[in-house]
Amino acid sequence: MDAMTARAHVFQPWATQEKEDSVPVIDRGEGCYFWDSEGRRYLDLLAQIFNVNLGYGNRRVIEAIQSQAGRLSALNPTLTSAPRIRLGELLAEVTPGDLNKAFLTNSGSEANEMAFQMARMVTGRQKILARYRSYHGTTIGTFSVGGDPRRLRSEPGVPGTVRFFDPYCYRCDYGLTFPACDLHCMRKVEQIVQFEGPESVAAIVVEPVTGANGCIVPPDGYMQGLREICDRYGILLIADEVIDGFGRTGKWFAVDHWGVVPDILVLAKGITSGYVPLGAAVVRPPIADYFERQYLPLGCTYTGHPIACAAAVAAISEYRDRDLPARAATMGGYLMAGLRTLQETHPSVGDVRGLGLLACLELVKDRTTREPLVPWNSSDPLPGRIKRRLLDRGLLAYVRWNMLFLSPPLIISETEIDEGLAVIDEVLGEVEAGKV
Numbered sequence: 124m125d126a127m128t129a130r131a132h133v134f135q136p137w138a139t140q141e142k143e144d145s146v147p148v149i150d151r152g153e154g155c156y157f158w159d160s161e162g163r164r165y166l167d168l169l170a171q172i173f174n175v176n177l178g179y180g181n182r183r184v185i186e187a188i189q190s191q192a193g194r195l196s197a198l199n200p201t202l203t204s205a206p207r208i209r210l211g212e213l214l215a216e217v218t219p220g221d222l223n224k225a226f227l228t229n230s231g232s233e234a235n236e237m238a239f240q241m242a243r244m245v246t247g248r249q250k251i252l253a254r255y256r257s258y259h260g261t262t263i264g265t266f267s268v269g270g271d272p273r274r275l276r277s278e279p280g281v282p283g284t285v286r287f288f289d290p291y292c293y294r295c296d297y298g299l300t301f302p303a304c305d306l307h308c309m310r311k312v313e314q315i316v317q318f319e320g321p322e323s324v325a326a327i328v329v330e331p332v333t334g335a336n337g338c339i340v341p342p343d344g345y346m347q348g349l350r351e352i353c354d355r356y357g358i359l360l361i362a363d364e365v366i367d368g369f370g371r372t373g374k375w376f377a378v379d380h381w382g383v384v385p386d387i388l389v390l391a392k393g394i395t396s397g398y399v400p401l402g403a404a405v406v407r408p409p410i411a412d413y414f415e416r417q418y419l420p421l422g423c424t425y426t427g428h429p430i431a432c433a434a435a436v437a438a439i440s441e442y443r444d445r446d447l448p449a450r451a452a453t454m455g456g457y458l459m460a461g462l463r464t465l466q467e468t469h470p471s472v473g474d475v476r477g478l479g480l481l482a483c484l485e486l487v488k489d490r491t492t493r494e495p496l497v498p499w500n501s502s503d504p505l506p507g508r509i510k511r512r513l514l515d516r517g518l519l520a521y522v523r524w525n526m527l528f529l530s531p532p533l534i535i536s537e538t539e540i541d542e543g544l545a546v547i548d549e550v551l552g553e554v555e556a557g558k559v
């Protein structure tokens with residue numbers, strides 16, 4: 124389908140409409156592959172958009188959706204249903220520590236909105252500390268918190284955000300090196316809290332492993348350090364695991380790598396394996412107790428939608444019964460090894476990083492100077508062309524500025540990873556030869 128027809132009546136997200144190339148019309152999927160309406164097959168190394176953790180065609184989730192749609196397909200949110208109750212129990216079981224009560228939403232953006240609002244209500248404080256390289260959603264509230272440059276067009280936004288630098292060791296904002304740095308970037312957060320006035324800070328929010336802003340994996344001690352700062356000053360720690368959650372990083376939740384329990388865990392995407400929209404903000408008892416006595420003014424028409432809850436119960440049961448977080452850890456090791464081999468032969472690969480099945484290649488013009496292939500937030504068309512070249516070769520990945528992200532379904536096999544790496548190998552060769 125040509126680009127004009129595709130966008131005649133529907134906006135393309137994250138796009139200057141007239142600059143968009145034609146996009147394939149996707150028709151069906153099975154396992155780690157999907158097909159367009161012309162019968163072309165694509166290997167999905169991105170789980171669509173970091174969400175289809177079970178791949179396509181999972182019978183258990185599909186049948187749960189079908190059966191729930193036949194039984195009860197809509198419900199007033201002030202009533203409840205068996206899938207909603209079961210989902211609450213399951214989330215309490217799989218999330219770490221004493222996180223035990225969920226507020227259900229339709230998306231990750233909404234779940235973060237609820238988390239930020241609850242944090243303000245419970246603490247009676249206004250400010251939220253967030254990192255520059257972060258994305259927490261596309262609503263005015265979440266745009267105002269996340270540091271992702273997509274926010275810039277909607278500024279000034281909602282007041283009260285204070286941002287800090289990330290644990291980005293490949294390009295340390297303080298020019299330091301781990302471990303000699305003694306986690307300087309984490310320690311700076313305490314100074315910022317003091318300068319801002321701890322009594323004004325409601326929450327610190329982080330993606331424990333950063334998603335679309337660089338797949339930044341914090342060094343050991345970083346998340347524990349943030350937890351301690353929050354405890355010292357009565358600040359709530361919010362972990363946005365919209366991408367990281369449900370096995371993506373090789374554990375159920377990324378915070379599990381460091382034994383940290385946030386006060387609010389924000390979830391979406393993998394919660395239903397992307398089959399239907401759902402998000403959740405899961406909280407610890409002090410927050411739950413607060414709303415036992417105080418009115419909870421938050422809600423929406425589709426809070427706890429029965430079909431979404433049924434899909435989530437099925438998806439989470441699949442992760443658990445098939446131990447997919449452990450599989451993501453094993454296959455993640457295989458993927459990282461393959462990416463490191465690519466780095467050996469491709470001078471354009473500056474850094475390889477990731478955790479579990481969330482990985483990123485950082486592309487550079489020169490490995491010694493680390494000059495990025497295209498600068499941060501650049502409108503250079505090259506990343507779009509690389510993404511397109513990969514798609515034309517039958518591979519879905521995400522290319523943003525100088526970063527190439529991979530986040531395949533957790534069911535991916537070694538053969539499928541090899542197939543994907545062969546395409547990336549070819550396309551990186553073309554990038555280096557100036558042919559893209």
Ligand SMILES: Cc1ncc(COP(=O)(O)O)c(C=O)c1O
Nearest residue numbers: 230231232258259260334365366
């Ligand atoms: C870390 C993170 N938080 C929040 C969101 C927003 O989720 P949604 O797109 O479901 O609103 C995203 C979306 O990509 C995300 O990556």
